[in-house]
Amino acid sequence: MPTDGDDVAGDLVVTRDVVLSAADLHWRFSRAGGPGGQGVNTTDSRVELSVDLRHAALRDTDRARLLDRLRDRLHDGVLTVVAADDRSQRRNRRSARMRLAALLRDALAPDPPDRRPTAPSRSARRRRLETKRRQGAVKALRRRPGTE
Template structure:
């Protein structure tokens, strides 16, 4: 069981783990052990997720999400399998926790008169600076 929040708990049967050989440091031993973890979680058909959380997860533009709605997390930060497994599960939980938060709706605002004037004054100042750098070729 992976506890994400007090309301969302994911069953072990929904998590698919695959272990592979990790790259990076570790000497000769790294060539024999499968310490990297690939964790797959089917967001699209998971009964553990509320519909609004599922919709927010699927709407995210995340390269880890496949077209079929499967979230794939690679964990190879540590040299032993158990720590990588815990790391992958914690990252999955964090992604789901982020999806439980509803983003505030943006309120459209208009720039104030003073801010428009400051912007135009800045543009005029910049233009004057650039004009001062140019040479007057008509006098030569």
């Protein structure tokens, strides 16, 4: 039976096929700003979770896809997410793991299919022109009489 700490430590399941080992995840803790009273000055509740995508245990195709799609967020091949929303370090750790998994899952998702160009239907063109005529008539009624 899992203990309460199992969801913030251990391997990170991204997809059914992609699992980052705990050794690939690097944690850093610091003091977070914001609410918390006196405890905010002594508690390292801000969490940074990093993973080096160049050296993580990933298939080459997954690694290439992640490096390409996340290149704007990477610093020397390292992806970092920050969580400081909560007063509790444990909840921030859980949040950071969820954010990292979601980010990687989105980057690994296949490209959407190419859009097939289509033309508007005859009835759609007719409705658009009727709407334009109606709007023009409304605006014409707002004009001062005798001007065109």
